[in-house]
Structures are given as structure tokens and as C-alpha cells.
Amino acid sequence: MSLYEDILNKQEKISLVGLGYVGMPIAVAFSRQVNVIGFDVNEHKIDLYKKGIDPTNEVGNETIAKCAVEFTSDETKLREAKFHIVAVPTPVNSDHTPDLSPVEGASHVVGRNLTKGSIVVYESTVYPGVTEDICVPILEQESGLKCGVDFKIGYSPERINPGDKVHRLETIVKIVSGMDAETLEEVANIYSLVAKAGVHRAESIKVAEAAKVIENSQRDINIAFMNELSIIFNKMGIDTKSVLEAAGTKWNFLKFQPGLVGGHCIGVDPYYLTYKAEELGYHSQIILSGRRINDDMGKYVVESLVKKLIMADIPIKNAKIAILGFTFKENCPDTRNTKVIDIVHELAEYGIKPVIVDPAADAEEAKRLYGLEFDSMDAVKNMDAVILAVQHDEFKNLTMKEIDSFYPAGSEKKKVLVDIKGILDRKEFENAEYVYWRL
Numbered sequence: 001m002s003l004y005e006d007i008l009n010k011q012e013k014i015s016l017v018g019l020g021y022v023g024m025p026i027a028v029a030f031s032r033q034v035n036v037i038g039f040d041v042n043e044h045k046i047d048l049y050k051k052g053i054d055p056t057n058e059v060g061n062e063t064i065a066k067c068a069v070e071f072t073s074d075e076t077k078l079r080e081a082k083f084h085i086v087a088v089p090t091p092v093n094s095d096h097t098p099d100l101s102p103v104e105g106a107s108h109v110v111g112r113n114l115t116k117g118s119i120v121v122y123e124s125t126v127y128p129g130v131t132e133d134i135c136v137p138i139l140e141q142e143s144g145l146k147c148g149v150d151f152k153i154g155y156s157p158e159r160i161n162p163g164d165k166v167h168r169l170e171t172i173v174k175i176v177s178g179m180d181a182e183t184l185e186e187v188a189n190i191y192s193l194v195a196k197a198g199v200h201r202a203e204s205i206k207v208a209e210a211a212k213v214i215e216n217s218q219r220d221i222n223i224a225f226m227n228e229l230s231i232i233f234n235k236m237g238i239d240t241k242s243v244l245e246a247a248g249t250k251w252n253f254l255k256f257q258p259g260l261v262g263g264h265c266i267g268v269d270p271y272y273l274t275y276k277a278e279e280l281g282y283h284s285q286i287i288l289s290g291r292r293i294n295d296d297m298g299k300y301v302v303e304s305l306v307k308k309l310i311m312a313d314i315p316i317k318n319a320k321i322a323i324l325g326f327t328f329k330e331n332c333p334d335t336r337n338t339k340v341i342d343i344v345h346e347l348a349e350y351g352i353k354p355v356i357v358d359p360a361a362d363a364e365e366a367k368r369l370y371g372l373e374f375d376s377m378d379a380v381k382n383m384d385a386v387i388l389a390v391q392h393d394e395f396k397n398l399t400m401k402e403i404d405s406f407y408p409a410g411s412e413k414k415k416v417l418v419d420i421k422g423i424l425d426r427k428e429f430e431n432a433e434y435v436y437w438r439l
Helices: 003-008 023-031 043-050 061-066 075-080 101-112 130-143 181-191 205-236 240-247 269-279 286-295 297-311 340-349 363-370 400-404 426-431
Strands: 013-017 036-039 070-072 081-086 118-122 151-155 174-178 199-201 321-324 355-357 385-388 415-419 434-437
Touching: 003 081, 003 181, 013 023, 013 075, 013 101, 023 036, 036 075, 043 070, 075 081, 075 101, 081 101, 101 130, 118 130, 118 181, 130 151, 130 205, 151 181, 151 205, 174 181, 174 205, 181 199, 205 240, 205 269, 205 286, 205 297, 269 286, 286 297, 297 340, 297 385, 297 415, 297 434, 321 340, 400 426, 426 434
Parallel strands: 013 036, 013 081, 036 070, 081 118, 118 151, 174 199, 321 355, 321 385, 385 415, 415 434
Antiparallel strands: 151 174
């Protein structure tokens, strides 16, 4: 009998190592059909899950409360599972080199609790070769077992889009790979339980690793092109969004938009690819150029804001600025690697401490990572300028009257409004004599 059949018959269990924005939805999805152990080293997070609280908002409190996942921070529970899925983050260091410590740490944990006949599948984004060259030796060292004899490995890159209620685990084709044909079939069959859109069998683990890292690199480059166009068109006095709307009428025009590129995928994954390329003696031309453009957009936004304040005869130092939205993307509580922090830091260079409001963000996480505390919408009063940084639903639905209330009543001063994502009607605000700017 195969491992897939044993899991399906609930004679064996699946484990999820890392219960964040990616791992937790996977654990919940599998738990609807098979026995699942959900492990995370963060005891506070585990306590929340046990209480039926979803700090990620990915599946919701009700689903967490009703799911059958066995949540634990006790690593020895992993010994009860035969199919291990590792879904921990893979960030970059301050010098943009890969930080593999989370995936290495997870490998040590799994290795210490690995039993014969197991399969370990990594979902973390890595450069080609990490699974086989870095993770396997750790698994072997910790377990005393031999890969290919006592246990097998695979790789299946995560494609979950945090905050996206349309492109979910169930609706996205799942790339799967294994160290040999037998492992590939086991991995494909097991993931087919939750990947209802189907699976794509990659020809090797390295191919699967490479596929994942280029997906976000491609998106990063395309957004960088849009950002560069925005810089050019602003110099020309042309509205970028209007240009893109016109160009987008052609059937094969790729409909990307300018914006801040943050998060733990698009702004990170390209560095994994270029790091490995440089190890092999090739220095990226296009990928790193795109990264530099995107990394500088926070500075560009603030420079543009300052110009608009000057145009409005508003003193720069100690100007009252509000930032609406802080997370790395809309309708998601995740503040990790948000590029809005670049705007905050750049404003500080001008002696400006902004009022920051984000009802969707994980406030505790933001305080821990950045030392910031959020204000309520009530604090957005008598502002010199407002930066609409993240298109949360709460902000997309703001009316002209509500936005007017952010500025001094009855003042003859111009109202400066920076709409980074271009979610408002530009002409409506310009007609109302706002100093309006967007990428």
C-alpha cells in the first residue's frame, strides 16, 4: 500500500511545519480529508489557533475553530506523521543575500523527528539546489537516516496569494516534484487531495525550485517597468494611469500597474535567483535593475509629495501628513517587508512624523518590527497632506466628503493628496482644487 493510500485511509498523518499565511491554509485544507498535525515554534500563534483565532485572516476564525488540525508547538508530535510539508518563510538579509536560517531551522526540527518511510516536501521559496544540497544533509545528520533509502524528498512551491480570496490553494495549479518517479507520484497524489485545479509534475526538484523563483521575478520586472514609466510620464506631465488604460486596449498588452513592491515574495525572490547566478559568475542585468527601481519608489513618492507641498505653499518641516495603509498589500494584515516603511523613513529625513492608520494591519507585528504605533481614523484631522498608500476596502470606499474632513475646515490652503495606487477619481479631486498626485 502506498503512503498516499495510508494517509487517505487515516493510517498515517500529514504534518505542516510553519503555520503562517501559507502553511496554515494548507493545513486546514488537508484536514478536511486526512489527519493533519500543524506545528509552529511560535507558541503564542499556536494558542490563538487552538482558541479558534486566525491572526492571518486567511481562512477566518470560524474555519479555524471548526477545523480538525492538531495544532502543536511540541516538535515530538511530528514523529506521528509520515508526510511532512515545510512552509516557513525565506527572507533576505540586509545585504540582499538569502537568509536560509528559517528553512535550515525547520530542517533540523523535522530531522530530529523523522522516521523511516517518510517524505519531506519543501514549499519555501529557494534558489535551485537548496532542497537537495542544503536541506537533505541536515535531515540526514539529525535523523541518522539516509535520503533515498530511509526517506524521500520533494518540492512543491507555494502559490497562495495572501489576502486574495479568488486565487486560493484549491484554484491554483500546484507544481509538484520528487527526487524520483515513485516519490513524484506520491507527492502528486497527496497534493491532488487539495489542489482541485490539478497538479503539474515538474521533471526535477531543481526545475520546481526555479519555476517558483522566476514567477515573482517576472512580476517584479514588469512592475519595475511600470514604475519607470510613471517616473518618465510624470516628468512629461502625462497621467500614467490614463496611458496604461489606453495601451491596455490592445489584446496582448500586459496589464501591470505601478506601485510599491513589498511583501515576502515579489520583493525578495529575485534576490534568491541573482544570488545563485552570481555564485556561478553571472551578474544579473535586468533582474537587479528592476529591483533597484522598485526599492527606490518610496523615496520617489516622498520627493514627489514634497514638490506638491512646495507648490501649495506649505512648509515642509513638521508638516502634518497622514498615511492611510501600512501593510504590504491590500486587505491583508501582514506588515512584513512593507515598502510603506520606506515612505515613513524618508519623511523622517524632512523632519516629518506622519500619522499612520491601518485598520487591517497586525498592530502588534508592526510595533515589534518597526517600533510604530497606529492611530485611529479620528486622528486624521487638520492634515497638510494625505497619502493613500494601500487600497484596503475601507479606503477605496472613502467619499469626497470624508476625505475633505481630513483637512482644516474653511482653510484656503490647498489640499495635497497622494493616491499611490490611483484608486480615486483624479479629475473629481482636481476639479475640487486638490493638489492630486499618483504614480
